[in-house]
Amino acid sequence: MDLNERKLKILQAIIGDFISTAEPVGSRSLSKKYNLGVSPATIRNEMSDLEDMGFLTHPHTSAGRVPSEKAYRLYVNSIMEKRELSQEIKDTIAKELYDNVSELDRTIEHAAKLLSEITNLTSFAITPNKEQDTLKCINLLPVDDTTVVLMIVSESGKVSNTALRLNYNYTEESLNILSKSMTFSYRGKTLSEALTMDIIQSFETDIEAMSGLARNVMPNFVKTLEDMLNVNLYMDGLTNIFSFPEYNDITKARTFMEMLSNKKDLAKKISNRDDGIMITIGTENDDEGLKDCSLITATYHIDGKLVGKLGVIGPTRMKYEEITSVIEYLTDNLSNTFKLTGGKNDDE
Amino acid sequence: MDLNERKLKILQAIIGDFISTAEPVGSRSLSKKYNLGVSPATIRNEMSDLEDMGFLTHPHTSAGRVPSEKAYRLYVNSIMEKRELSQEIKDTIAKELYDNVSELDRTIEHAAKLLSEITNLTSFAITPNKEQDTLKCINLLPVDDTTVVLMIVSESGKVSNTALRLNYNYTEESLNILSKSMTFSYRGKTLSEALTMDIIQSFETDIEAMSGLARNVMPNFVKTLEDMLNVNLYMDGLTNIFSFPEYNDITKARTFMEMLSNKKDLAKKISNRDDGIMITIGTENDDEGLKDCSLITATYHIDGKLVGKLGVIGPTRMKYEEITSVIEYLTDNLSNTFKLTGGKNDDE
């Protein structure tokens, strides 16, 4: 059986109708709403064919047709067209992003919020994977007699620090030497490389006099590095799910919420997704809890290198076209923002 | 009418029963379950009196009685006794807190998680209000030709930093002088005091040569101070609300979730609560969205000074006794943790 012009037109109408109404689509109402030029009976025949081909399903005998995952997949791959966003939305995104340039994490959080507000879906964003980020400078700073701060700056502009308490008095001199020495050893190394180096060893042999201080600093150095490698997950628009009739059932809403509250798994799942725009529909998500959901994600870049992700989650019946455009536009703008400022606010 | 011994006993039984079953309590089932030594008819008479006194309400004629807010208030104030926690829960709390000593914010977040797991309620915690925190040291650190990091350390051990890009080359010397000079001016001042000082002014007149650098640094200094003053709100156990029959209604669950997603208002509301254990029931919360909820909060201290809060939110029908004990024990332990380490992990 062939997916001819007319079948495609009918399928498209059904998908469109179902996406906006959430009601199974019947032949009669379809022929009334859309000017397809054929009678309901003909549409019925075509629908029956489309069902045989796996594009439609049937909740029960006397109900209308509902698009299958295969239909959405076809729609996403072939039918839907790239849509130009309305100037209004473009302006909102640009304005919100540029007006709120701030610390990287805050910007990402804000982008997620923006996304959920525009799409009326649940949105999420993860901060960049910093495995490829390189170390730039390491500093040990005196605070008081027994407290020093360890500060690590990476190429991407990320600054991390830990206050550490020593159980003996240090000299400023020794802090300085160790700082310089560490910067020398680690500068240009990626965070993951730095973590695999046999750290304490190198300092004990190199600088005998330093070894006491180094032994105190190193565990914290490792801990801070690990901390810098952590990917943060932000979510917004959690309650948007309640507007969907498919989640009018309390147990479904609950399952959805519970799945999202497992941030660790979710962050991992998102991290593992392909670069660029990626759409996964229902069972394609390979996750029991996501079998009725679709995910759309896209990647943004920091200085063209570090990669973070951002996207939405919602019922498989979602406005793929619009939402994909929004996400694409948003990530493009994000990458742009981070190209100019490195995610930090400039002087002024 | 007098709230005599027997009335009190019956009221207590009704409250206890309703808290655990969520079903209106009838005279017959009450007399069966609890050994009150009187017949259902007598209980009915007493119930009728208790209703007249405002302690019970009546969903409808043929339903059992439900405790009113006034009853809960009486229970919380006079009837309930301080309960000794089970050793198991004590151990869990102690273990979880001491095993996870880490950055302050992480510890608070972890405490909130722990609290929701133990109580099966929605928990929240806010980081300390740092208005009384004092500045300890301010540092400007060279990173590369045009980037410096501004680092601020406060007495409580909080370290904040911003990377800033200058539009001209600086000298290490000038950074040093400005750091020292800022530290000298601000050391010992509270964060809020520092914010009200006419900052740029003072540096322009004092150190002519510095004014260009200072002009670049100061806006960031102010911004970072403001950032340090921000109180963070953590929540956990959001989906616990679904286990309560009173939230089986999707619109109620939705309203609850929506109220909690407004983090700003919530943080404010919690900040404004009294110190120590505070219990507010239903309309006592003075908030339409909270009229069917009770809040229990308690305060923890950092080094005996800075004050943060932590608590739970749930239906008015909650196990006040148990939960209050848990929260009290938890905040005591938190304060203890922060007394020993200042919320930071020591050198090993």
Added chain:
DNA sequence: GGTTAGCACTCGTAAGAATTGAGTGCTAAC
């Protein structure tokens, strides 16, 4: 041969009626 009108059939949903049962309030006797 594709298209269409007609019609019997299906099945979820909404509305209404009957039944149940936990509970109250009142009265009269103990």
Added chain:
DNA sequence: GTTAGCACTCAATTCTTACGAGTGCTAACC
């Protein structure tokens, strides 16, 4: 003051009925 007895109430459950949107099939039509 306490209690047994009884009529009454009302939410919740179950059953029944009616409705209607929709299908699938058949036969006629172009």
